[in-house]
Amino acid sequence: MTLSGAGKAAGAVGWRTPAVVVVCGCLIAMISFGPRSSLGFFLTPMSQDNNWGRDVFAMALAIQNLLWGIGQPFAGAMADKYGTNKVLVVGGILYATGIALMSYSTTPLALDITAGVLIGFGLSACSFTIVLGGFGKLLPESWRSMAFGVGTGAGSFGQFLFSPLGVGLIDAYGWQSTLLVFAAVLMLILPLSLALATPRRTGPPPPVVATQSIRQALVEAFGHRSYVLLVLGFFTCGFQLAFVTVHLPSYLIDRGLTAQVGGWTLAIIGLFNIIGSLLSGYLGGRMPKRYILSAIYFGRALSIVAFILLPTSTTTTLIFGAVTGLLWLSTVPPTSGLVAVMFGTRWLTMLFGFAFFSHQVGGFLGVLLGGIVFETWGSYDPVWWLSVFFGVMSALINLPIVEKPVVRPALQPA
Numbered sequence: 001m002t003l004s005g006a007g008k009a010a011g012a013v014g015w016r017t018p019a020v021v022v023v024c025g026c027l028i029a030m031i032s033f034g035p036r037s038s039l040g041f042f043l044t045p046m047s048q049d050n051n052w053g054r055d056v057f058a059m060a061l062a063i064q065n066l067l068w069g070i071g072q073p074f075a076g077a078m079a080d081k082y083g084t085n086k087v088l089v090v091g092g093i094l095y096a097t098g099i100a101l102m103s104y105s106t107t108p109l110a111l112d113i114t115a116g117v118l119i120g121f122g123l124s125a126c127s128f129t130i131v132l133g134g135f136g137k138l139l140p141e142s143w144r145s146m147a148f149g150v151g152t153g154a155g156s157f158g159q160f161l162f163s164p165l166g167v168g169l170i171d172a173y174g175w176q177s178t179l180l181v182f183a184a185v186l187m188l189i190l191p192l193s194l195a196l197a198t199p200r201r202t203g204p205p206p207p208v209v210a211t212q213s214i215r216q217a218l219v220e221a222f223g224h225r226s227y228v229l230l231v232l233g234f235f236t237c238g239f240q241l242a243f244v245t246v247h248l249p250s251y252l253i254d255r256g257l258t259a260q261v262g263g264w265t266l267a268i269i270g271l272f273n274i275i276g277s278l279l280s281g282y283l284g285g286r287m288p289k290r291y292i293l294s295a296i297y298f299g300r301a302l303s304i305v306a307f308i309l310l311p312t313s314t315t316t317t318l319i320f321g322a323v324t325g326l327l328w329l330s331t332v333p334p335t336s337g338l339v340a341v342m343f344g345t346r347w348l349t350m351l352f353g354f355a356f357f358s359h360q361v362g363g364f365l366g367v368l369l370g371g372i373v374f375e376t377w378g379s380y381d382p383v384w385w386l387s388v389f390f391g392v393m394s395a396l397i398n399l400p401i402v403e404k405p406v407v408r409p410a411l412q413p414a
Contacts (some may be wrong), residue, residue, distance in 0.1 A: 001200070007237070007282075007383070010270040016138075016197070018035070018122025018138070018139050018140065018143060019140065021135070021138050021196060021220055022135070022143075022151070022194055024193075024194075024195035024196060024197070025135060025196055026150060026151055026153075027188075027192050028126065028128075028192050029127070029128035029131050029151050029152070029158065029162070030154045030157050030189055030308070031158060031187075031192075032126050032127050032128065032155070032158070033127065033128060033155035033156070033158040033159060034158030034159060034182075034185075035095075035162055035182040035186065035269065036098055036127075037158065037162060037245055037266065038150055038163050038165075038167075038247045038266070039061060039115070039180075039245075039265070040055075040248065040249045040250070041135065041163070041166050041167055041259065041263065042166075042175050043057045043058075043144050043247075043250055043382060044249070044253065045170060046111075046175060050106055050107075052108065053371075053375050054250065054371045054374055055371040055374075056108045056111065056319040056371075057115075057371070058112070058247075058370055058372070059108070059111050059112065059368060060115040060116045061115060061116070061246050061249075061367045062364045062365075062367040062371075063112055063116030063117065063120060063194060064115055064117075064119050064365075065120070065238065065360045065363030065364040065366075066120065066363075067116065067117060067120030067121055067124070068124045068127070069115075069238070069356060069358070069359060069360020069361045069363070070120075070124070071120065071123075071124030071125065072124045072129060072354075072357055073350055073353035073356075074124075074353075074358055074359065075124045075125040075130060075297040076129070076130065076350035076355065077347075077349070077353070078351050079130055079198070079349045079350075080133070080346070080347055080350050081399050083197055083198045084130060084133060084134035084137070084193070084196045084197065084198045084349075085194060085195075085198070086124070087125045088125065088130060088196060089189075089190050090126075091123070091124065091125025091127045091278075092125075092187065092189035092190050093122070093125060093190075094119075094121055094122030094125065094126075094226040095116055095118070095119055095126055095189075095405060096122070096183045096184075096187050096357060097122070097183075098117070098118025098119035098120075098122055099114075099179050099186060100115075100179065100180055102114040102115045103176040103180055104176075114277060127155075127177055128151055128154070128221060129349070129353065129356050131146075132148055132152070132332070132336050132352065133149055133348050133352060134196040134198055135148065135337070136148075136340055136345040136348045136351075137345055138198060138249055139195065144284075144337070144340065145281050146278075146281045146282060146285065146412045147371070148284070148336050149278045149280055149281015149284070149333040150277075150278065152273075152277040152329045152330070152387050153274035153276075153277035153278050153281075153329075154274075155268040156269075156271070156274050157274055158270070159266060159270030159273070160267045160268075160269075160274070161267075161270070163263050163267040164264060164267050166182075166263070166342065167259060167260060167262075168227070169181060187331040190192040191366070194358045212346060214347065217350070217351065218311050218354075219341075220343065220408070221343060221354070223323075224342065224399040225402075226338075226342065226400075226402045227342060227343075227351075227355075229397050229398065229400060229401050230335060230338055230398070231354060231358045232394075232398040233297070233394040234331065234356070234359045234394075235359065235390070235395035236300075236362060236387075236390040236391055237297075237359050237387065238358070238359035238366065239305055239331055239362035239363065239366040239387060239389045239390055240300060240304075240362075240365030240390070240391065241328065241329075241363065241366070242250030242364070242367045243366035243369075243370050243387060246366075246367045246370060247370040247371075247374070248369075249262030249266070250264070255258075255312040257312065257314060261314055261318075264316075264318065265318060268318055268321035268325055269322075269328055270328075271325060272323075272324075272325025272326050272328070273325040273328035273330065275324035275325075275326060276325060276327060276328060276330035277328075277329055277330050277332065277333060279330065280296070280330035280331075280332075280333045281333040284333050284337045288403055289334035289337055289338050289401075289403060290334075290401040290403060292330075292392075293331060293335065293394075293398040293401075294395045295391075296331055297391045297395040298391065298392065299323075300327050300387075301325070301387075301389075301391030301395070303320060303323045303327070304384055304387050304391070306320075307384075308381065308384045308385075318387075332388075336348070336352050338403060339355065340389040340405075341403055341405060342404075342405060343406055345382075362390075366383070366387075367376035368382045369386070395402075
C-alpha cells in the first residue's frame with residue numbers, strides 16, 4: 001500500500017486520518033486488554049465465596065484462552081473480508097456480556113460459559129490483534145512497524161491501568177460490582193470502532209492480491225517453513241503470559257506478600273511493556289525481526305530463573321515485573337511484522353490470527369497446568385521451570401526464519 005493509497009483509505013470519511021486511526025485503535029486495545037489482564041485478582045475472592053479450588057477458576061480462564069485462539073483466525077478472516085469495525089462491535093458486545101454475567105456465576109459451568117466462552121470469543125473479535133490488522137490496512141507502510149508497537153503498548157497501558165484499579169475496586173465495592181464496572185467500560189469499544197472501518201475496495205487492487213482466496217492464502221502460509229516456525233515459537237509467549245497473569249497474584253500471596261503487591265507487579269509489567277513494545281516496534285524497522293524475537297524469549301527464560309531462585313520479596317517481585325514487562329508483548333510487533341513481510345496485508349489479520357491461535361493454545365496450557373499442578377503438588381514450581389524450557393526452545397526456533405516476501409507464481413483471475 002502506498003502512502004497516498006493508505007492516506008486515502010484512512011481518510012475515507014474526512015476525519016479518519018492516520019493519527020485518528022492510531023489513537024482510536026490504541027484506545028480499543030487499552031480497553032479490551034485491561035479487564036482481561038486483571039482477571040487473576042478475582043481468582044481468590046471468587047474461589048473463597050463459592051468454595052472452589054483454584055483449578056475451577058483456572059479451567060474457565062484456560063477455556064477463555066483457547067477459544068480466544070480458536071476464534072482469532074475466523075474473526076481475522078471476517079475483518080479482512082467485511083471490515084474491521086464490524087468485527088470489533090460484535091466482539092465488544094460478547095466481551096462485555098461475558099464480564100457482566102461472570103459476576104453472577106455461582107457454579108463452575110456458569111463460570112466456564114461466561115469467563116470462558118463469552119469472554120474468549122469476545123476477545124478474539126475485539127482485542128489488539130484485530131486492531132493491528134486494521135492498522136496494517138489503513139496506515140502507510142512507513143507507519144506500520146511503529147504503529148504495531150504503539151498498538152501493542154496501548155494494550156499494556158490497559159494492564160497498567162486496570163490492575164491497580166481492579167484491586168482498589170474489589171477492596172472498596174467487592175468483586176461483583178467491579179466486574180459490572182468493567183463491563184460498562186468495555187462498551188466504549190463500539191463508538192471507537194468507527195475509526196477503524198475498512199470498507200470493501202472500490203478500485204482495482206494488485207492482481208495477485210485480488211485473486212488470492214482464503215484457501216490459497218492458508219496453503220501458501222502453512223507450506224512456508226518460516227511461517228510455521230514463527231507460529232510454533234509464539235506458543236511460548238502465550239504459555240508464559242497467561243500463567244503469570246492468572247497465577248502470579250496467588251503465587252505471591254502464598255509467599256507472604258499482599259494482593260496489592262501483585263496488583264502493582266502486574267501494573268509495572270503493563271507499564272514497562274509500553275516501553276518494550278515501542279522499542280520492539282522501532283527496532284523491527286531497523287534490524288532482523290527474528291533476532292529480536294530470539295532475544296526476547298531467551299531474556300524471559302533468564303528472568304524467570306532469577307525470580308524463582310532468589311528469595312521472594314517486594315523488591316525482587318517488582319524488579320521481575322519491570323524486566324518481564326520489557327519482554328511481555330514485545331513479541332507482537334516483530335511477529336505481526338514478519339507476517340506482513342512474508343505475505344503482504346491482504347490476509348494479514350487472518351494469518352496473524354493463526355499465529356495467535358498457537359499463542360492461545362500455549363495460554364490455555366499455562367493457565368490450566370498452573371491450577372492442576374498447584375492443586376496436585378501445592379506448588380507452582382514445575383510450571384515455572386516448564387516456562388524456562390519453552391523460552392529457550394522458542395529462542396532457538398526463531399533463528400532460522402527467513403525475512404523476505406514469499407515467492408508467488410502468477411495467479412489466474414478468479
